[in-house]
Amino acid sequence: MRTAAxxxxxxxxxxxxxxxxxxxxxxxxxxxxxxQNAIPANVPLTAPDVxxxxxxxxxxxxxxxGPQTVLEWLLSGGSFNINGSGSxxxxxxxxxxxxxxxxxFLGFVGVTTxxxxxxxxxDGLTLTIGATNLGFDPGPSGPIxxxxxxxxxxxxxxxxxxxxxxxxxxxxxxxxxxxQPQPVPEPATLTLACTGIVLAGLRRRFQQRx
Numbered sequence: 001m002r003t004a005a006x007x008x009x010x011x012x013x014x015x016x017x018x019x020x021x022x023x024x025x026x027x028x029x030x031x032x033x034x035x036q037n038a039i040p041a042n043v044p045l046t047a048p049d050v051x052x053x054x055x056x057x058x059x060x061x062x063x064x065x066g067p068q069t070v071l072e073w074l075l076s077g078g079s080f081n082i083n084g085s086g087s088x089x090x091x092x093x094x095x096x097x098x099x100x101x102x103x104x105f106l107g108f109v110g111v112t113t114x115x116x117x118x119x120x121x122x123d124g125l126t127l128t129i130g131a132t133n134l135g136f137d138p139g140p141s142g143p144i145x146x147x148x149x150x151x152x153x154x155x156x157x158x159x160x161x162x163x164x165x166x167x168x169x170x171x172x173x174x175x176x177x178x179x180q181p182q183p184v185p186e187p188a189t190l191t192l193a194c195t196g197i198v199l200a201g202l203r204r205r206f207q208q209r210x
């Protein structure tokens with residue numbers, strides 16, 4: 001009886017753990033003109049200033065009024081595994097007329113055609129699921145709540161969320177994403193991949209013998 005209770009507790013604990021699927025976020029300090037247009041093309045190709053993890057729902061909403069540092073903003077959303085230099089974390093999220101911030105979130109979501117997404121944001125963002133851009137405004141705004149309808153196919157797809165903070169505080173981003181673990185490749189795909197690895201190994205071994 002005791003063993004069964006322990007096993008049941010373990011199953012519940014594992015199930016609860018499995019539901020926590022962190023999102024990986026990357027952050028860059030950029031010119032204000034770049035942060036004013038939060039589109040994938042404006043995500044810098046350089047190494048990010050800060051890398052972090054965060055769980056859904058995203059809820060970056062600092063309580064105090066006034067300039068917010070990058071670290072304050074990250075902690076307001078419950079970020080963890082934060083990796084960045086002291087200067088990158090202590091700089092303001094935005095300096096009016098000068099600099100801003102671009103943040104990118106990547107992961108997988110389970111969606112159905114016609115699903116509604118609601119985002120509270122200040123400033124702009126782009127949310128792309130699979131090949132579908134949901135059409136949120138990527139430009140500057142005050143704290144507003146926007147909705148968009150997903151029109152792509154149902155299933156599990158990668159998403160990219162690009163958020164821009166410019167033109168002064170606050171830096172608000174609140175959205176609940178239906179996160180899913182990365183899909184496991186189909187058995188046929190795995191078989192094909194394994195076959196390719198084996199053939200490559202045999203070829204290399206043959207060449208070494210020659």
